[in-house]
Amino acid sequence: MTHIQPLSPPPETIAATPMRRSARGFLGWLMAPERRGPLLVAPAIATLVIVNVFPLLWSYGLSFFNYNAKRIAVPPRWVGLANYTDLFSDADVWGRFVNTAVIVIGSVTLQLIVGFLLALLFAREFPLRRYLLMLVLAPMMLSLSAVGVFFKLFYEPTFGFIPRLVQEFTGQPVVILDTPVKAMAAIVCADAWMWSPFVMLLVLAGLVSVPKYLYEAAEIDRAGAWRRFRTITFPYIRSLLLLALLFRTIETFKIFDVPYVLTEGGPGTSTETVSVYLFRVAFNYFQTGRASALGYIVLFGVIVLTSLYLYAIQTRRSEQP
Amino acid sequence: MSAREVRSIGQAGWGRTLGAAAVSILYFFPVLFIILAAFKTRQDILTWPVKFVFTPTLDNFVSVFFRVSVEGGAAEATGFGRYFFNSMFIGGSSVLLALVIGTAAAYGFSRFPLRGNDTYLFMILTTRMMPPIIAIIPIFVLFRIFGLSGTYQGIIALYTAFNLPFSIWMVKSFFDDLDRDIEDAARMDGSGEWRVFRRVCLPQIYAGLAATFVFAVILTWNEFVFALLLTGTETRTVPVQIVRTIGGAMGVDWGLLSALETLFIIPVVLVTFALQNQLLRGVTFGTIRR
Structure with missing residues (x-):
């Protein structure tokens, strides 16, 4: 099989050549097989980060402050632990x-x-x-x-x-x-x-x-x-x-x-x-x-x-x- | 072995049916008590011993939706029609969103594992297992800042995120159960990845998707804490209004409350029956299948 290798390089090499990439553009890069997993889970992870993780991190921050959610105008006061x-x-x-x-x-x-x-x-x-x-x-x-x-x-x-x-x-x-x-x-x-x-x-x-x-x-x-x-x-x-x-x-x-x-x-x-x-x-x-x-x-x-x-x-x- | 129904280990006869019937009816009694009370007049509710045979009345159900404030005055809507609509609309749309996003993610987690796949799944489950109260403190602040409290967008976005972990774990459990050989055969025959997903995998789990949808709708329909804090008069859901009804200062109309509860729980009881086969998977977020 070795003698045909120069004729058909492995797919990664094709994707890496600049000419090929410009032909398929950003969309081609995005749809590459190795990005299928991340692409599929991205919307879910994004939703959870925005609605769950970000608020959680924020409340982690708030836990070191003296703060009243009813008076949004009053800035939180740092109280440490x-x-x-x-x-x-x-x-x-x-x-x-x-x-x-x-x-x-x-x-x-x-x-x-x-x-x-x-x-x-x-x-x-x-x-x-x-x-x-x-x-x-x-x-x-x-x-x-x-x-x-x-x-x-x-x-x-x-x-x-x-x-x-x-x-x-x-x-x-x-x-x-x-x-x-x-x-x-x-x-x-x-x-x-x-x-x-x-x-x-x-x-x-x-x-x-x-x-x-x-x-x-x-x-x-x-x-x-x-x-x-x-x-x-x-x-x-x-x-x-x-x-x-x-x-x-x-x-x-x-x-x-x-x-x-x-x-x-x-x-x-x-x-x-x-x-x-x-x-x-x-x-x-x-x-x-x-x-x-x-x-x-x-x-x-x-x-x-x-x-x-x-x-x-x-x-x-x-x-x- | 098929997961078609709650399986058994052998046969028993009508004797067992009698025993089980006695236990089941006793177990179901609190629900039965409410349903009966919903059809009783004020006098009948208060009599002792409890009346099981009485002339049923629909007055309580009428007063759920219409209130007559002055004797002979015009009936006034109580807004419960609106609250039932809210519960259905908010539940339905947030679950639909969660199911679309969740199915994609479940397919990804199942078929194209990422580095640290299990860690992601663990964190997703944790966001569901944690007490909602924790997340709600900062969300409450955020909603106030962005003016989202009392809006449909706000509560739907929140419930979408609330239903997402459940959808991902449930749907993933269905994808995991599929026979991979069929997909490989389709690939051999030249099907692209989209076609494998759309024409091979998805049709096999339609029943599972339906079960996940119904389960998530029930969970949202039942949800109380988020709704209590983040819905306004326009977007209020049924559980919140039920609890407000008993919170009223001027004595509780138990007949009305029973009618309300009956309307609220009957759909759930019926759906439970339809879902019996998937119940184990559903209540454990897809972690236990058999």
Whole structure:
């Protein structure tokens, strides 16, 4: 083959010769095969940079200033790391993180349990399964704020379903949202109700990925139900349970709409989550600099959790055939 | 294995149906409670035990759209028609934009990987995973400076960016699932790259694109925080108005609120049914396919 090389140089050489380039112009240069990838993703990256990354960098800058977004005319005042040090030493902020942690732990645990049980119920095919699944899966597609409104109605002291049901049994009138513990439980229940179907979907995916021959082999070995579950089923759903746990932790960590609508952070500030607090600092007190700093602390947490999630995704993919 | 529907591990009979029906209806009860309340009169809502059989009325639905302030006076529009239109218009157009930009990017990420491809994808996902509140602080300031708050352009641009990470990850997951041999065969037969994309790859994922579109529209339809802060009286969407309705000082009309919620959620429940097959992929942004 060597003897024909001088006659047909490789394509790069053609593109590099000045005559060729002038013939095809800028458009030719732009449409070259090696620029296909960058060209395709450019609009998306540009949009995200303008609408997401640029504002984020700006708020990173703002986090070192004392600034009020309502008074655009007043120039920001440089305060260095003061916003961050204030936040770290503020007991209020710490309290909001504790509230959020309580909701995350309570709700995600409940979701994993309920979701798992629902998945076991729906693992087999039965008549009308498709339609009944719709009823169970619907809650997670609803609007978070709409669910907040739902449960507000549900917990309503004079005619809400739950207080009246409780009254039926205890004879005592009951107000759900009046104490911190009950209000917290109310939020956890609403959130867990909404997102248990999510866990169910993931566990179902795990259950159906178990090869049938493993169960057949277990049958021959006369393995008990518990042993079958522990040694065959569980290894297949373990990775998906971990993914569900991480995904739901990220999402619940951000919980805003439900407490904002349902309890408005009350009674007092006992159910105010980090996101609700952030909203108040930013848009009720208009301490924009401080809010940006808190935003960055939260963002750091989310980035760590998202990396863990993607790492778990990779691990699962490499385990799968 | 096909991803046509939520798969199962074996057969069970009508006994399981009965058990599952009891659990499902109990689980769906909060939604059912609202839907029933929407058709009840004020008295019926307040009676205990809860009435499941009653004479339905459409009064609540009428009062969603028309308000009679004085007895016998002319009905006055409440503006909810407008808010429903806003929700659909803003959702539809921003998702369409995001889908066009996102499909191109997804094809690029899937077929022509860049140096640091995974890093880009990670950063794109992160912009979606972060609490919207963080991005909204500077965006709020920017919108004020450029006079974009309360305009359609502003909120549509914002929702386009909000839907973009989701569209890219979803559509990429569909492109990744395709059989590359078919494309290579088309190239061998002399198809150019545009033709491979347009005539070979794209037709295979039409269903996926439709699912992505519907999913993103639901996400936008449901979105509350951006809409709360960045829409004005003209561009307000339904969730914001619903929450404003309970925020009212003069007691809440629960019948009206239930009717409102019913109108707001029924489309979502129906669409969920149609999307059942793609639900797993959709709720995990295309990261988990089966």
